[in-house]
Amino acid sequence: MDLVKLEELMSDDIEIIVQQFLELHSDEAISSSRQKVKCKYIERSREDGDNRIWNNYFAPNPVFPEHFFRRRFRMSIRLFNRIVERLKEHNKWFSQRFDAIGRKGFSLQQKCTSVIRQLAYGVAADEIDEYVRIGESTAILCLQKFCSSIIEIFGEECLR
Known part of the structure; x- marks a missing residue:
């Protein structure tokens, strides 16, 4: 050849x-x-999570006293509330909204509790679901938005 x-x-x-x-x-x-598979919707009863957080720490007669909050969140309630208020003013994403069928979305306390727990304890985002009633992807989104907003709000004042 x-x-x-x-x-x-x-x-x-x-x-x-x-x-x-x-x-x-x-x-x-x-x-x-x-062949994309749609994720199955899980009813998490987010209202129950919000009520649990409110009753445990923020109600007029909370279940746990202030020193429990400090130990569990690694900050005082006053500092937590200051952060919550500044976030609400700075970023509309942190305000409580309504979904397509008129149900209340996640409260600001739920979003911030999810983030503070992740930061204070170093837990995975999916571990937040049982107490706060926020799914993993939402917990990760909360963490990202929280960190970027905190840097924008308190960056010059607190961060070096």
Whole structure:
């Protein structure tokens, strides 16, 4: 076999292989976009989480005294409330809104409690769900927005 015929055969084989590769991967891309699985909605009773936080620490007669709050949150209630108020003024995302069917969304205390617990204890975002009733993705979003807002609000005053 001469060299020219061998090169022609090889180039034909390479073209076939490249063509098959492209067809295979374009089919995978199309089929993978069609096979996306929708996450199942989990009713977390976010109102119960908000009521639990309120009754435990912020009600006129709270379940736990102030020194429990300090120990669990690593800050005083006054400092926590100051942070909450400044966040509410600075970033509309931290205000309580209503969802599409008119239910109250997560309260500011829930969002901040989720973040403070993550920061104070170093717990994973999905661990917050049982007490605060916030899912993992929302807890992560709270942490991101909280940190960026805190830097914007208190950066020059407190951070070096």
